[in-house]
Amino acid sequence: MSSPLRDRVPLPAEGGATLPSGPDGVGWRRLGPADAAEVYELRRRAGRLDHPNFVVSREEIESDLSRSELDPDRDTAGATDAEGRLIAYGLVVRPAESESLVKVFLDGHVDPDRRREGIGRRLLDWQQARGLEILAEHDVPLPGWLLAQSDAGSTHVVDLLQRAGFAPRRYWLELRRDLAEPLPEVSVDGALRIRGYEPEHAPDLAERVRVARNEAFRDHWGSQPVSAEDWAARDALPVARHDLSFVMLDGEEVAGFLITTVNPEECEQLGFPFGYIELLGTRAAYRGRGVARALLVRALAAFREAGLEQAVLDVDSESPTGAVGLYTSVGFREANRSLSLVREW
Numbered sequence: 001m002s003s004p005l006r007d008r009v010p011l012p013a014e015g016g017a018t019l020p021s022g023p024d025g026v027g028w029r030r031l032g033p034a035d036a037a038e039v040y041e042l043r044r045r046a047g048r049l050d051h052p053n054f055v056v057s058r059e060e061i062e063s064d065l066s067r068s069e070l071d072p073d074r075d076t077a078g079a080t081d082a083e084g085r086l087i088a089y090g091l092v093v094r095p096a097e098s099e100s101l102v103k104v105f106l107d108g109h110v111d112p113d114r115r116r117e118g119i120g121r122r123l124l125d126w127q128q129a130r131g132l133e134i135l136a137e138h139d140v141p142l143p144g145w146l147l148a149q150s151d152a153g154s155t156h157v158v159d160l161l162q163r164a165g166f167a168p169r170r171y172w173l174e175l176r177r178d179l180a181e182p183l184p185e186v187s188v189d190g191a192l193r194i195r196g197y198e199p200e201h202a203p204d205l206a207e208r209v210r211v212a213r214n215e216a217f218r219d220h221w222g223s224q225p226v227s228a229e230d231w232a233a234r235d236a237l238p239v240a241r242h243d244l245s246f247v248m249l250d251g252e253e254v255a256g257f258l259i260t261t262v263n264p265e266e267c268e269q270l271g272f273p274f275g276y277i278e279l280l281g282t283r284a285a286y287r288g289r290g291v292a293r294a295l296l297v298r299a300l301a302a303f304r305e306a307g308l309e310q311a312v313l314d315v316d317s318e319s320p321t322g323a324v325g326l327y328t329s330v331g332f333r334e335a336n337r338s339l340s341l342v343r344e345w
Contacts, residue, residue, distance in 0.1 A: 004139040005102055008345045011136055012129040017074050020122040031076040031089060036062040038086045039078075046109035048269075051151040053174060053336050055266040063233050064107075069094045075134075077126055079110075079119055087111040090123045092130045097225035099218075101143040104131040115156070124164055128343070135345065144345045147222070152337035166341035170221055170316060173324065175332035176274075177311040179304045184330055186294045188248075192255055192286075194298050197245035199235045205254075206235060209247055212254040216281035219320055222340065234278075239263045244275055244302050248282075248291050256282040256291035258299050262308070274310035275303040282321075292326055300330070314338070 019028040031039065040058040047055060070076070070093060079088035090108030106127045110120045128146060135144040148166060150157040158168070199206035210231040217223040234240065244260040259279040267273045277299065282291045303311050313332070315323050 002141050005142055005144045005345065006136045006139050009132050009136040009144060010345075011132055017130065017133070018126075019077055020079070020126045022122065023118050025082050026087070026117075026119060027080045027084075029078050029080060030072055031065065031078045031091075032072040033062060033065045035078065035086070035089075036065055039065070039089050042086050042089060042111060043109050045111055049112050050109065050154045050157060051338070053151070053270065055263055055269055057237070057239050057263055057265065059237050059239070063237065064091065064093070067093070067096075067233075068229060069096050075130060077123060079114075079123065081114070087114045088119050088123055090127050092127050092134065094134045095224055096227040096230055098138070098140070098142065099225050101145055101222070101224065102135055102138050102140065103145045103147055103222065103224055104134050106131060106146060106148045120160055121164075124160060128164065145222070146343040148341050150339055150341065152339055158339070158341070161341045165343050167343070168339050169342045170318065170340040172314045172338045172340070173317050173334050174312065174314050174336040174338070175327050176335045177300065177327075177330070177332040179300060179309055179311060181331050183297055183300055183304075186290060186297045188290045188294045192248055192250050192289070192291065192294075194246050194248055194295065197242050197247050197257065197259065199232075199242060205247065206231070208254045209257045209259075212257060212283050213279060213281055216256070216283050219284075221316055221318070221320075237261070241275065244299060244306060246295050246298055246302075248286075248295055250286070254283065255286040255289075256280075256295055258295040260299060260303075272309045273307065274312050275299070275306070275308050277311060277313040280313070280323075287321065292323075293330065296326070296330055 036058060040061045043056055075092045077090045078086050081087050088110040093105040093107060095103050108123050108127065131146045148161050197209065210226060210228065214225040239261040241260045241262045246258045247254060248256040258277060261276045261278050280292055280296060300311055315327060
């Protein structure tokens with residue numbers, strides 16, 4: 001693509017900064033960090049139907065609403081009923097970094113008791129208009145995406161997005177592994193060693209892992225660099241389990257990494273304690289040397305020692321690094337699917 005993104009984006013006639021209106025009895029307002037508790041409760045109600053396999057913590061929502069890239073007066077919208085109770089919310093999240101594409105993420109939910117009233121359609125129309133405005137701010141010759149995620153089983157969400165012009169572009173497999181099953185033996189090059197990921201004690205290592213993550217995921221679909229601010233915010237979340245996260249080192253060089261979270265609410269909803277492997281990556285120069293497999297088996301042993309019963313992760317069904325084969329080879333099995341839907345310019 002040689003023309004600037006701003007020249008390819010069709011701006012809506014009505015500006016995206018304007019809040020939605022209607023239907024009767026529904027008001028609209030902006031949202032900020034002070035609304036995190038109410039957004040969290042709404043997302044919990046909606047999530048039991050829309051994505052029953054995962055729960056977003058209140059702290060994660062607080063972090064999202066506090067992002068420096070989020071303009072509360074332009075990038076947020078909340079629908080309220082006659083009593084002022086929040087019944088829908090939407091965020092339009094601009095990218096912190098744009099290396100190979102400009103990706104704007106649309107996040108939102110409608111209370112299950114207030115669906116089929118046109119609230120979700122109005123919310124999505126506003127999100128798209130605002131998203132297009134953000135894309136049009138960029139004069140780089142890169143692809144521009146409006147991106148939304150959905151559980152594959154949430155057909156009402158998928159249908160709404162497809163009617164609005166979004167196309168399914170990628171499927172993600174949720175894989176689980178029973179920790180009661182025996183673990184395989186692994187070995188790696190003797191020059192490589194595994195150590196714990198301890199950002200509170202080794203901030204320099206945390207930064208090197210962030211840089212390694214950006215390099216390792218450069219050839220993954222839709223992936224863009226993670227900023228230092230976002231990485232630090234992720235490390236600070238209560239669900240982050242640094243004691244169950246590991247780094248593979250070659251001297252002082254980061255060869256690979258595995259980052260874990262444990263969300264007690266999510267464990268309760270699914271009915272078993274588990275560790276979620278948020279990130280597992282190997283830098284290109286170290287691929288084919290058993291780095292990811294060794295990190296994975298080390299983490300599974302640590303999960304078991306911590307009293308967890310399962311390991312869970314999500315993986316691109318078309319991963320270019322053969323990740324699906326790696327996970328199935330150590331006992332992971334598919335439990336659910338989600339998908340990414342995109343409008344692209």
